[in-house]
Amino acid sequence: MDLPVGFEDIVEAARRIEGAAVATPLVESPLLNRIAGGRILVKAEGLQRTGSFKFRGAFNRLSALDDDARRAGVVAYSTGNHAQGVAAAAALLDIPAVIVMPADAPAIKLENTKAYGAEIVLYDRARDNREEMGVRLAAERSATLVPSYDDARVIAGQGTVGLEIAAAAEAMGATLDAVLIPCGGGGLSAGTAIALKTRCPGSEIFAVEPEGFDDWARSLKAGRRLANAPGARSFCDALLAPTPGELTFEINARLLSGALAVADEAVAKAMKAAFSHLKLVLEPAGAIALAAVLSGQFDCHGKTVCVVCSGANVDAETFRRAIRGK
Amino acid sequence: MDLPVGFEDIVEAARRIEGAAVATPLVESPLLNRIAGGRILVKAEGLQRTGSFKFRGAFNRLSALDDDARRAGVVAYSTGNHAQGVAAAAALLDIPAVIVMPADAPAIKLENTKAYGAEIVLYDRARDNREEMGVRLAAERSATLVPSYDDARVIAGQGTVGLEIAAAAEAMGATLDAVLIPCGGGGLSAGTAIALKTRCPGSEIFAVEPEGFDDWARSLKAGRRLANAPGARSFCDALLAPTPGELTFEINARLLSGALAVADEAVAKAMKAAFSHLKLVLEPAGAIALAAVLSGQFDCHGKTVCVVCSGANVDAETFRRAIRGK
Numbered sequence: 199m200d201l202p203v204g205f206e207d208i209v210e211a212a213r214r215i216e217g218a219a220v221a222t223p224l225v226e227s228p229l230l231n232r233i234a235g236g237r238i239l240v241k242a243e244g245l246q247r248t249g250s251f252k253f254r255g256a257f258n259r260l261s262a263l264d265d266d267a268r269r270a271g272v273v274a275y276s277t278g279n280h281a282q283g284v285a286a287a288a289a290l291l292d293i294p295a296v297i298v299m300p301a302d303a304p305a306i307k308l309e310n311t312k313a314y315g316a317e318i319v320l321y322d323r324a325r326d327n328r329e330e331m332g333v334r335l336a337a338e339r340s341a342t343l344v345p346s347y348d349d350a351r352v353i354a355g356q357g358t359v360g361l362e363i364a365a366a367a368e369a370m371g372a373t374l375d376a377v378l379i380p381c382g383g384g385g386l387s388a389g390t391a392i393a394l395k396t397r398c399p400g401s402e403i404f405a406v407e408p409e410g411f412d413d414w415a416r417s418l419k420a421g422r423r424l425a426n427a428p429g430a431r432s433f434c435d436a437l438l439a440p441t442p443g444e445l446t447f448e449i450n451a452r453l454l455s456g457a458l459a460v461a462d463e464a465v466a467k468a469m470k471a472a473f474s475h476l477k478l479v480l481e482p483a484g485a486i487a488l489a490a491v492l493s494g495q496f497d498c499h500g501k502t503v504c505v506v507c508s509g510a511n512v513d514a515e516t517f518r519r520a521i522r523g524k
Numbered sequence: 525m526d527l528p529v530g531f532e533d534i535v536e537a538a539r540r541i542e543g544a545a546v547a548t549p550l551v552e553s554p555l556l557n558r559i560a561g562g563r564i565l566v567k568a569e570g571l572q573r574t575g576s577f578k579f580r581g582a583f584n585r586l587s588a589l590d591d592d593a594r595r596a597g598v599v600a601y602s603t604g605n606h607a608q609g610v611a612a613a614a615a616l617l618d619i620p621a622v623i624v625m626p627a628d629a630p631a632i633k634l635e636n637t638k639a640y641g642a643e644i645v646l647y648d649r650a651r652d653n654r655e656e657m658g659v660r661l662a663a664e665r666s667a668t669l670v671p672s673y674d675d676a677r678v679i680a681g682q683g684t685v686g687l688e689i690a691a692a693a694e695a696m697g698a699t700l701d702a703v704l705i706p707c708g709g710g711g712l713s714a715g716t717a718i719a720l721k722t723r724c725p726g727s728e729i730f731a732v733e734p735e736g737f738d739d740w741a742r743s744l745k746a747g748r749r750l751a752n753a754p755g756a757r758s759f760c761d762a763l764l765a766p767t768p769g770e771l772t773f774e775i776n777a778r779l780l781s782g783a784l785a786v787a788d789e790a791v792a793k794a795m796k797a798a799f800s801h802l803k804l805v806l807e808p809a810g811a812i813a814l815a816a817v818l819s820g821q822f823d824c825h826g827k828t829v830c831v832v833c834s835g836a837n838v839d840a841e842t843f844r845r846a847i848r849g850k
Contacts, residue, residue, distance in 0.1 A: 223549050225571055228612070229639050242571075244803045245551055286554070306800065313555055470840070474632065477570045477805040477836035510803035514796070514847040521840040 201452065202445045203350050205396045208357035208389060211258040215358060218290060219254050220246050224366035224504070227475040234491050236498030239372060240476055241363055243508030244484050248310070250436070250509025251359055251386050252276075252283030252346070258355030259344050260287045268293045271341040275299070275321075275332040278307025279436050279483075279509045280346035285316035296341065298331050304435060304481075304513045347385030348443035356386045360393025363504055367398065374401040375501040378487035380508065381405035381414050381457065382437040384446030390506065391453035401504075404496065405450065405457040406487045408432035412459035417442050418451060433462050433516065436483035436509060460486050464493040469520040472507065481512035482520075527778065528771045529676050531722045534683035534715060537584040541684060544616060545580050546572050550692035550830070553801040560817050562824030565698060566802055567689055569834030570810050574636070576762070576835025577685055577712050578602075578609030578672070584681030585670050586613045594619045597667040601625070601647075601658040604633025605762050605809075605835045606672035611642035622667065624657050630761060630807075630839045673711030674769035682712045686719025689830055693724065700727040701827040704813040706834065707731035707740050707783065708763040710772030716832065717779035727830075730822065731776065731783040732813045734758035738785035743768050744777060759788050759842065762809035762835060786812050790819040795846040798833065807838035808846075 222245045231237055247253045260272060271294035274284040281297040288295035295316040299308060300323045312318055319335065321328050336343040345352060360377075367374050377394060379387040384405070391403045405414045410430030417424045425441040432438065442450070465482050468489035472478045480488075487505035490496045496503070548571045557563055573579045586598060597620035600610040607623045614621035621642040625634060626649045638644055645661065647654050662669040671678060686703075693700050703720060705713040710731070717729045731740045736756030743750045751767040758764065768776070791808050794815035798804045806814075813831035816822045822829070 220549075220551070223546075223571070225546070228573070229636065232639075245549070245568075247554070249803055310555065313558075473805055473840065473843070477575055479799055479803040479805060514799065517799070518844045518847065521844065 201392065201449050203353045203357070203389065203392055203449065205392060207350065207354040208361060208393050211354040212358045212361050214261050215254055215257050215355060218257050221362055222246055224363065224370065225476060230471060230475040234498055236500060237372065237502040238491055238498065239367065239502065239504045240488065241359065241504060241506045242478055243359060243506060244478055244480055244510025246508065248282040248286045249511045250279040250283065251356055252279045253286055254358050255352035255355030255385060256280065256283035256344060257287040259349060259351040260291050260293060262351055263342060267342050271295060271339060272344050273332055273336040273341045274344045274346065275328040276346050277435055277438065278303045279511060281307060281311040282314065282511070284344050285311045285314035288316065289314045296335055298328050298335065304511060306511050306513050310511065347383030348445050350445065353385050353389040353445060355389065357389025357393045359386065359506060360390035361397065364394060364397035367504065372502050374398050374504050376402045376404060377504045377506070378404050378406050378490055378496060379506045380437060380483050380486045381407050382439040383443045384414065384450050385443070386506065387454065388446040388449035392449065395453055402455040403453060404455055406490045407457060407459050408434040408437050408486065409459045409461045411438055412457070413441050415457035415459055417447060418454060418457055421451065423447050434465060434482040434486055436481065437486065458490045458495050460489045460493065460495060464489040466520040468492050473521050478507065479510045479512065479517065480507055481509050484509045527718065527775050529679045529683065529715065529718055529775065531718060533676065533680040534687060534719050537680040538684045538687050540587050541580055541583050541681060544583050547688055548572055550689065550696065551802060556797060556801040560824055562826060563698065563828040564817060564824065565693065565828065565830045566814065567685065567830060567832045568804055569685060569832060570804055570806055570836025572834065574608040574612045575837045576605040576609065577682055578605045579612055580684050581678035581681030581711060582606065582609035582670060583613040585675060585677040586617050586619060588677055589668060593668050597621060597665060598670050599658055599662040599667045600670045600672065601654040602672050603761055603764065604629040605837060607633060607637040608640065608837070610670050611637045611640035614642065615640045622661055624654050624661065630837060632837050632839050636837065673709030674771050676771065679711050679715040679771060681715065683715025683719045685712065685832060686716035687723065690720060690723035693830065698828050700724050700830050702728045702730060703830045704730050704732050704816055704822060705832045706763060706809050706812045707733050708765040709769045710740065710776050712832065713780065714772040714775035718775065721779055728781040729779060730781055732816045733783055733785050734760040734763050734812065735785045735787045737764055738783065739767050741783035741785055743773060744780060744783055747777065749773050760791060760808040760812055762807065763812065784816045784821050786815045786819065786821060790815040792846040794818050795843070799847050804833065805836045805838065805843065806833055807835050810835045
């Protein structure tokens with residue numbers, strides 16, 4: 199296959215991030231399996247450094263910079279998880295970082311990004327164009343702009359999730375029928391799909407996105423990149439990208455079996471199920487693949503299904519609401 | 525050393541529980557390290573099957589039963605985590621189980637124990653003697669009573685936590701100065717201490733218990749088993765044993781450097797810190813060792829300290845209260 203990222207790029211990324219990133223576990227709960235009617239293996243990627251997979255791609259991208267580029271620093275724009283990933287990777291590699299973030303990002307994401315030592319520039323989701331802000335800031339400082347998904351090295355870094363899933367499933371003696379992956383810009387699904395198509399060729403791969411933000415489902419069907427209608431809302435703040443990325447669409451259109459759009463209510467229930475049965479804290483985006491299974495939208499009866507759960511950066515009030523009641 | 529459980533018993537237990545129990549990860553958060561002022565390695569034992577370490581000892585004990593004993597079944601009394609451990613181990617080994625539990629145990633513990641297929645007999649914490657109830661039920665059914673801590677095989681099973689801590693610390697290149705372990709009856713601390721004294725001989729081991737239930741602190745100082753004064757209260761429902769066990773005291777008196785008693789308020793803060801920084805759900809007992817570090821009661825400046833965090837079976841309302849506010 200002639201794709202913009204190869205399996206070897208992911209293997210190389212895995213070598214580069216080893217020691218810095220956490221090899222997160224594949225966990226399972228017998229009681230959750232009973233509810234789902236199949237065997238659900240949860241890639242607990244919320245336990246990653248910075249609480250999401252974004253650290254992998256950011257570290258892989260930043261560690262490829264030469265000395266001059268490292269001195270000049272990096273710029274990124276992000277709703278919060280890529281922000282933390284870039285900030286933490288930059289801190290480890292001693293690179294100055296400026297992050298453009300929405301003013302209404304969850305407080306935990308803003309606080310942690312600051313705590314990793316990054317400079318933060320806020321924008322208004324409704325009014326400002328964060329891409330333009332990022333490009334301008336990078337130009338002003340001769341800094342490198344680090345895209346959150348449409349970049350070969352970033353995609354390769356995220357793909358290390360797929361290598362780990364394959365290795366852990368093999369160690370458990372599990373053959374994966376399907377892998378469900380949360381999808382905004384598409385970097386995690388693209389990288390993971392490349393890794394899995396080589397390592398678990400028999401498994402089908404699906405993207406999962408919030409209702410109202412089903413650009414992937416429609417784009418994959420149409421065979422071209424379609425945008426989300428403006429005005430939709432979801433509490434999955436990490437999955438609100440307006441349209442599939444260019445590189446990520448090229449990959450996902452080739453490798454994915456489809457995309458599922460899940461309602462916020464089902465996501466909140468999945469957050470509660472992860473709390474009760476897996477003992478994992480998940481943010482809405484992190485619970486969306488699990489929600490696709492528990493809501494019955496993805497039928498996993500008699501199947502072994504891996505759901506990727508990332509990230510886990512959620513404000514206490516949002517989490518409290520999700521786990522309230524029965 | 526002439527102790528009732530040897531290092532070899534723990535190695536044997538590790539072989540027996542492999543595949544059934546989860547080898548839980550040792551996790552760390554750079555931001556949490558900054559708050560604590562030292563390197564904190566968290567043994568995320570809440571991710572164990574049934575949400576606590578109790579499964580290890582239960583499975584090790586039950587798998588040693590012969591065919592006749594398996595048919596006759598097992599009886600256990602427990603506030604809830606040993607209950608689930610025995611129920612889940614019994615289900616895996618196809619052994620009937622009766623569990624004596626307090627009527628006011630957290631709902632999640634009662635529900636899960638039932639879900640694993642055990643028969644439940646309720647008792648009143650204030651009025652009934654659960655030991656007598658357990659002994660009577662076992663006699664009536666010719667069943668085997670499975671103690672929650674004062675049993676060599678149970679202690680050996682819990683000790684596998686220590687083997688895993690040592691292996692993971694070694695893989696991370698960390699030398700442990702101290703290991704802090706939640707302590708009720710003392711089975712986890714006793715088993716873990718035996719494993720660590722062989723595998724990490726330089727590390728000091730401390731028990732951590734709730735304020736008002738500081739029988740270990742006083743007993744270790746006095747050199748004999750002292751009871752808790754009646755009437756004390758703590759929301760650490762898994763750590764309310766009235767007095768150190770016999771076997772566990774014999775071991776812990778020899779191997780532990782001391783015990784720390786921590787207030788519920790500090791435990792609640794540690795539950796919130798685990799939510800924010802580790803992305804782990806912990807019940808009060810599961811957060812108590814982390815609380816000893818974060819409250820400053822155990823000074824970890826410049827040290828590498830492992831805190832064992834088990835279990836994670838907490839009702840949503842209790843968890844919602846703990847993570848409320850700043």
